[in-house]
Amino acid sequence: MPGPVVTSRQDSILLIMIDNPPVNALSREVLAGLDAAMQEAAGSEEIAAAVIFGAGSTFVAGADVRAFPPIARGERPMIDFNATMNRVENLGKPVVAALHGTVLGGGLELAMACHYRIAAPGTTLGQPEVKLGLIPGAGGTQRLPRLAGAGRALEMIALGETIGEREALELGLIDAVASGGLVEEAVEFARRAEKPRRTRDHDAKLVDPEQAESIAALDRDTVAKKFKWQVAPLAALDAVLAACRLPFEEGLATEARLFEECLRGPQAAALIHSFFAERAVTKVAGLKRETAAREIERAAIIGGGTMGRGIACAFLAAGIPVTLYDAEQAAREAAARSIRETLDGLISKGRIKPGSHGTLSIVETMEEAAAGASLAVEAVFEDAAIKRSVFQALDAVTPADCLLASNTSTLDIDELAAATRRPERVVGLHFFSPAHIMRLLEVVRGRETSPETLATALALAKRLRKTAVVSGNRYGFIGNRMFMPYREQAVEIATEGASPALVDQALTNWGMAMGPLAVGDLSGLDVFRLMRREAIRLGFHYEAETFEDILCEQGRTGQKAGAGWYLYDAKRKALPDADLQREIREYAAGRGIPQRVWSCREIRQRTLFALINEGARLLEEGVAERASDLDVVYICGYGFPAWRGGPMHTADVVGLPVILDVLTRLYDEQGPFWRPSELLSECARTGRRIASWTR
Ligand code: T1G
Numbered sequence: 001m002p003g004p005v006v007t008s009r010q011d012s013i014l015l016i017m018i019d020n021p022p023v024n025a026l027s028r029e030v031l032a033g034l035d036a037a038m039q040e041a042a043g044s045e046e047i048a049a050a051v052i053f054g055a056g057s058t059f060v061a062g063a064d065v066r067a068f069p070p071i072a073r074g075e076r077p078m079i080d081f082n083a084t085m086n087r088v089e090n091l092g093k094p095v096v097a098a099l100h101g102t103v104l105g106g107g108l109e110l111a112m113a114c115h116y117r118i119a120a121p122g123t124t125l126g127q128p129e130v131k132l133g134l135i136p137g138a139g140g141t142q143r144l145p146r147l148a149g150a151g152r153a154l155e156m157i158a159l160g161e162t163i164g165e166r167e168a169l170e171l172g173l174i175d176a177v178a179s180g181g182l183v184e185e186a187v188e189f190a191r192r193a194e195k196p197r198r199t200r201d202h203d204a205k206l207v208d209p210e211q212a213e214s215i216a217a218l219d220r221d222t223v224a225k226k227f228k229w230q231v232a233p234l235a236a237l238d239a240v241l242a243a244c245r246l247p248f249e250e251g252l253a254t255e256a257r258l259f260e261e262c263l264r265g266p267q268a269a270a271l272i273h274s275f276f277a278e279r280a281v282t283k284v285a286g287l288k289r290e291t292a293a294r295e296i297e298r299a300a301i302i303g304g305g306t307m308g309r310g311i312a313c314a315f316l317a318a319g320i321p322v323t324l325y326d327a328e329q330a331a332r333e334a335a336a337r338s339i340r341e342t343l344d345g346l347i348s349k350g351r352i353k354p355g356s357h358g359t360l361s362i363v364e365t366m367e368e369a370a371a372g373a374s375l376a377v378e379a380v381f382e383d384a385a386i387k388r389s390v391f392q393a394l395d396a397v398t399p400a401d402c403l404l405a406s407n408t409s410t411l412d413i414d415e416l417a418a419a420t421r422r423p424e425r426v427v428g429l430h431f432f433s434p435a436h437i438m439r440l441l442e443v444v445r446g447r448e449t450s451p452e453t454l455a456t457a458l459a460l461a462k463r464l465r466k467t468a469v470v471s472g473n474r475y476g477f478i479g480n481r482m483f484m485p486y487r488e489q490a491v492e493i494a495t496e497g498a499s500p501a502l503v504d505q506a507l508t509n510w511g512m513a514m515g516p517l518a519v520g521d522l523s524g525l526d527v528f529r530l531m532r533r534e535a536i537r538l539g540f541h542y543e544a545e546t547f548e549d550i551l552c553e554q555g556r557t558g559q560k561a562g563a564g565w566y567l568y569d570a571k572r573k574a575l576p577d578a579d580l581q582r583e584i585r586e587y588a589a590g591r592g593i594p595q596r597v598w599s600c601r602e603i604r605q606r607t608l609f610a611l612i613n614e615g616a617r618l619l620e621e622g623v624a625e626r627a628s629d630l631d632v633v634y635i636c637g638y639g640f641p642a643w644r645g646g647p648m649h650t651a652d653v654v655g656l657p658v659i660l661d662v663l664t665r666l667y668d669e670q671g672p673f674w675r676p677s678e679l680l681s682e683c684a685r686t687g688r689r690i691a692s693w694t695r
Contacts, residue, residue: 005033007040012048013187014041023061024054026106026138030064031084034110038087041095049094049190052114053183058101059123060110065132065272072263081106081138082252085113089200094193098186099123099174104162109138112147115196117174118189119165120182125173126162130232132275133268133643137259141239142251146202148173150212150244158223158236172205200248212244229511230643232262266653270645273691274635277628277646281469282458285625285695291451293459294403296320300369302390303379304328304335304362307407310435311379312360313342317351317436318464321358325369332362342436370397375460377429379407382530387411388419395420403453405429406444409480410531413446413473423448427457430477432637433523440637441466442477467636472623475538476531479633481618482647484535485610485673487528488542490516493603495547495588497595500565501576506603513639516607517565518574521558525551525565541673547587606666609659612651616677619693626694648691656684 004020004027016037018024034052041050054060063081070076088095088110097114103125111117111125119125127136127144135141136157145153148171155161168174178185220237227233235258242254262268297320301312304326312322316339324339326332339360346352363369370376376398378390387406394404403425406416417423428444441464443457454470461468471477476484494503494517504515520528525548532542551557551564558564559572566574588595615630624630631646644650651659660681666674683690 003033004030005037007037009047010187012046013190014044014047014050015183015187016050016052017055018052018060019055020064021056023058023102024056024107025062025064026060026081026110027064027067028079030060031079031081034084035087038084038091041091041093047093049096049193050091051096051098051183051186051190052088052110053098053186054101054107056101058107059097059099059103060107061102062105062107062128063138065275068134068263068272069269072265072269078260078263081109082256085109085139088113089115089196089198091196094190094196096186096190096193098178098182099125099165100182102162105129105136105140106138109136109140109143112143112173112199113139115198116189116193118176118178118182118186119168119174120178121165123165123168124162125165125168126160127157128160128162130158130160130227130230130236131271133230133232133265133271134262135232135236135239135255135259137256137263139252139255141236141255142243142248143199144173145206145240145243146199147171147205149205150207150240153243154237154240157240158233159226206244208244212241229641231265231267235259235262267643270643270649270653273628273645273649274631274642277632278467278636280626281467281629281632283625284454284458284470287451287454287458291455293455294374294401294452296375296456296460296463298323298373298375300325300373300376300394300398300402301379302326302366302369302376302394303381303407304331305379305381306433307431307435308379309335309338309342310433310437311377311407311431312339313346313436314431314464314466316343316358316360317346319356319358320463321361323361323363323369323371323373325363325366329364332364336360336362346436366393367397370394370399370402373398373402375403375405375456377405377407379431382408382411382527384411384415387416391416391419391426395422401425403427403456405457407431408444410476410534412475413444414448417446417448424450425453427453428471428473428477429457429460430471430479432479438637439465439467440479440633441468442479442633442637443468443470444473444477445470446473467632469629469633469636470625472621474618474621474623475535475540478615478618478624478630479637480531481623482611482614482630482634483638484528484532484540484542485614486607487516487520488532488546488673489606489610490603491520491546491548492543493598493606494565495584495593496598498598498603499581502598502600503603503607506598506600507607509600510604511641511644513641520548521564521566521568521574524558524560526557541671547584550583550587605662608647608650609662610673612647612659613663613674613677613680615647616651616680616690619695620677620679622695627691628694631691645691648693651680652689652691656680656690660684 006017008015041047095114096116097111100120127140223233239255242251299315301324315322376394413428417426427449430442432438432440441461500517507515556563559568562568567577627648634640634646635642663676
């Protein structure tokens with residue numbers, strides 16, 4: 001079995017093919033293969049030059065990041081990328097890189113260690129390591145500034161921006177764009193190349209050190225603002241500045257130190273976990289990769305409210321024609337206006353090309369909406385009876401092979417399927433508001449949902465550029481099921497002495513995009529009230545009444561009412577409500593609820609541990625395929641910071657025994673709400689990481 005690097009000769013040119021599917025990642029074996037190829041090139045007088053290229057769909061798309069977590073945990077020695085890069089760069093014969101596909105991270109670094117670079121049209125080049133909590137660790141921060149100029153290099157490295165082959169040519173990062181056969185042209189280039197040209201010897205494009213700090217209008221504040229709390233982008237800035245200030249070898253040593261600091265840090269572990277978690281969600285038990293998905297040629301959206309409009313925009317932006325039906329004329333007209341505005345906004349921001357979106361028809365009857373539809377999505381009021389009647393009507397008027405989907409956020413998909421004669425074609429498609437922006441789509445699998453229907457839903461998600469996570473059909477699915485106890489704690493703490501602002505800041509200062517109380521105001525406290533009442537009816541252990549019930553009874557349902565936990569001005573900017581604190585105290589006094597001082601740490605423990613414990617419970621019930629799916633749900637749909645890896649990864653970072661101790665104490669003190677999940681307890685006892693748990 002040949003290794004992942006295969007050499008062959010074309011008379012005096014040594015062809016070096018990297019063949020390490022799926023993305024030709026730089027593994028230890030690939031590095032060893034390149035070392036051997038350099039030895040072969042140096043050892044034969046018949047070889048005048050070498051060409052390195054990638055087999056399959058891309059040149060090297062980066063280092064094999066699966067190798068990194070064991071290194072970070074000290075279980076494996078650091079990979080010395082530079083030994084191989086320096087062997088390539090110091091070969092006494094020209095080495096030409098033939099680039100195609102996505103030349104990223106270690107792939108671009110290998111290309112820059114070569115003496116010349118040729119790219120095929122459509123090639124993407126970049127150093128996106130900061131998105132994994134890392135910085136380039138194979139000389140990229142020292143070579144890219146020397147080839148592309150320090151300013152553009154800093155933007156590419158500190159912000160993780162990629163560029164195309166045309167810009168790369170203009171910058172001087174590559175020497176030519178292939179017009180025909182990439183490898184053949186690289187071979188011809190190698191033949192004509194008189195001598196090696198080491199990247200490390202270029203200094204002309206480096207700015208002088210004094211100006212280095214403010215190059216490309218990117219400074220420490222800009223980087224820190226774009227990547228709040230994250231360490232890698234600032235480390236990248238320091239490494240690029242080192243290229244401007246130090247001789248090459250010293251700059252390389254600076255990069256190596258900073259790379260290792262990032263790799264050993266918690267953020268790289270979290271972001272690498274998030275990277276692979278987002279790719280794991282496509283693997284669904286019982287769904288074979290070859291299961292045929294149905295092409296969605298036309299979608300019918302039933303309901304012209306906020307969600308219906310957002311869903312329609314998501315389909316239209318993906319080029320799918322939509323017919324939207326609402327019983328109310330005013331709602332139809334409002335929907336038409338709103339969708340037009342949204343699409344114009346997407347076009348003006350360059351998010352979609354003019355004329356690329358699907359056509360929208362607003363119709364007055366469900367029959368018209370249903371005509372020719374391959375998928376119908378209902379987005380009507382969150383009431384089981386209303387949704388059932390919509391499904392019955394759709395079942396009667398849509399083509400027999402049309403899929404029927406509900407956008408419900410909590411209701412029973414099997415119950416809706418039972419209202420039709422086609423339960424195998426019924427699925428939940430839970431979009432998150434704003435539906436044309438939020439990446440998450442919960443695909444809820446009913447008892448009778450067929451593999452074809454599921455495969456179609458997943459293929460549709462990809463076409464809508466969404467991250468689909470498959471959920472079982474249990475109340476609240478994954479996201480909302482976990483969100484309820486998380487918010488339950490936030491509300492309780494706000495009535496036990498912590499101000500609403502302190503509760504929310506305890507979480508936003510930890511990295512959450514929004515605090516739990518502010519989210520309630522955004523979505524509507526009445527929506528959460530309905531959700532928790534249904535949950536209590538289904539046996540979840542929540543308080544029969546909370547202060548949010550009082551707010552709802554006073555009509556203070558959040559942003560839409562101008563008041564909830566906060567007051568809102570006309571632009572929905574939140575303002576503290578000075579009277580609220582007094583009302584909460586009166587409410588608490590009337591119910592004998594003790595008041596006390598809360599630390600942010602304890603607020604986070606109570607809210608996040610409730611979230612994590614509920615996640616472990618739903619895993620026990622088989623609602624999700626694997627723990628990392630929950631992390632994807634929270635990162636893509638609930639503003640959980642990716643550089644913390646999601647709730648289940650966070651549980652491992654905090655330490656399951658620590659969490660179990662807190663849960664056990666609170667369970668003894670406060671009862672079943674805090675019952676520790678069996679799965680979490682088991683993982684705590686056995687020392688197993690819960691984030692790697694899979695069914
Ligand atoms: N390492 C290991 N596996 C990888 C990988 C990588 N770098 N990139 C992709 N895969 C796997 C992925 O898990 C999936 O596996 C399959 O390839 C297809 O990926 C030293 C330190 C290249 C644009 O950050 O951006 O170099 O699920 O589903 O949509 O300085 O993958 O099939 O089993 O995403 O066509 C820097 C990361 C690394 C690029 C392709 N490189 N990858 O997208 O396919 S750090 C990156 C991507 C580094 C050096 C530093 C994308 C892609 P499976 P996919 P895709």
